[in-house]
Amino acid sequence: MAPLQTRSMAKPDTLLTLESLSLAQGNRMVLENIDGHFEAGTITALVGANGAGKSTLVQGIMGELRPVSGRVRCEVPNARRAWLPQQLALDLTFPMSVEELVMSGCWPTHGSFKRYGPPEYRRGQAVMQRLGLQAFEHRPLGELSGGQRQRALLGRTLMQEAQLLLLDEPFANVDAATVEVLIDVLRTMAAEGAAIIIVLHDHDQMTRLADRTLRLERGHGTWSTPSRAGDASSPAETLT
């Protein structure tokens, strides 16, 4: 019900802090003493081999998993935190159109009862236009390609004006044109003051998108700054 905060709130400050965070899945310790802070306006790539604990860390940040020790400090209110899971985690046979999915980004501010008025619908239209989805507005999710779905999902977080955005492999199963659109939109969101954390596999996408990387290996985290494609002639390191 609270009115949306304005963008001017987003000063370049720390939105999320991890303080010697340790996380476990069941009895198995997955991550130990992860430290770090995530500032407004930065895109952080979360990399590591399968089973290194990327999803565990995302769960920890979203408050899904209680830390074994340490803590997560988040300055962003619930309403403006967004988590984009892998597409496989979603039931995309659900009878919902692209517009309805995008508009569901209003839920955190509008709840169950408040009506979506013309301003919201106008904003929804703008979001769909920005993502190149106008033509699919009324198409059911089940009839979209992987790329179109991913755009629609990102549309929901745009609608939500997410300030902290976590994405799990957003470029998996997505066409090249969509990758470009997504990268462009994510960059703009960061420029407007969002802190973005992306679980990534592709090294090329990482260098193009991420300001920093947090690599998880054997339960520990290492921070680094990837060399930008524009800055260096070739990537300094190879990621797998």
Add this chain to the structure above:
Amino acid sequence: MIDWLFSPLLDFGFMRRALVAGLALSLVAPPLGVFLTLRGMSLVGDAMAHAVLPGVAVGFLLAGFSLPAMSFGGLLAGLLVAGLAGSVSRLTGHREDSAIASFYLISLAAGVMLISMRGSSVDLTHVLFGSILAVNGTALWLIVSVSSLTLIVLAAIFRILVVECLDPLFLRGQGIRGSAVHGLFLGLMVLNLTAGFQTLGTLMAVGLMMLPATAARFWSKRLEGLMGLAIAIGMVSSVGGLLLSYHAGLPSGPCIILFAGVVYLLSALFGRYHSVFARWRRRVQPMLPPDAHG
């Protein structure tokens, strides 16, 4: 002819009450069914319908054929089974559906045993398959109240249910536990099953929930369409089933559900989407030569 067919609905008090009860149930049970099918919980509804039986039986043993007592007992039993199944699956790590299946079987056996201990087989038939003659004023009030309450609660949690069906993580990110929504939804379902058992019987009540919902999926791909159609199918089945029951002298529950079953079968054969006919028509098209139209 038409007069002969429909006049019983207006001429007799018990038919009028059964009609109102059927229409009230048809307004809310099918939308619940639509959500059940969308959440992949079609069989959970069936299981819960069996689960309410021992509660109904205890109500029957304590207070005789009293709808409030039996409904209250059924509601308690249903919620108990849902709660137990949830906790067992959380404690043991077994899937919730297998826990629900186990509990409903225990529950059904206990219910049938309780009723046969005291009542006659006629009573058992009434409880299992319903009897329109038993819908008195109190029963009607109860049914209409449950329907109204369900409609209000469903409207209140509609957006949450939709968002949660598609992406539970989105809600959890907003600090809302999916299990609370899930529990409320199961509660509504049990409430409607207990309200429906008077006309339909405990075993048949779930039919008015599921069959209109599954039939509607052959006709619409939109949520509003599914809900509207399911309600319409539910209402038509209630009226048609009641008339069939009256004219043929058969129990009302099976008649209403069979009517809905016929609609389902016709939809599966001739529906607009995914039906046998729709698939057959789609398969024919690619066989045209690619340059047929120049």
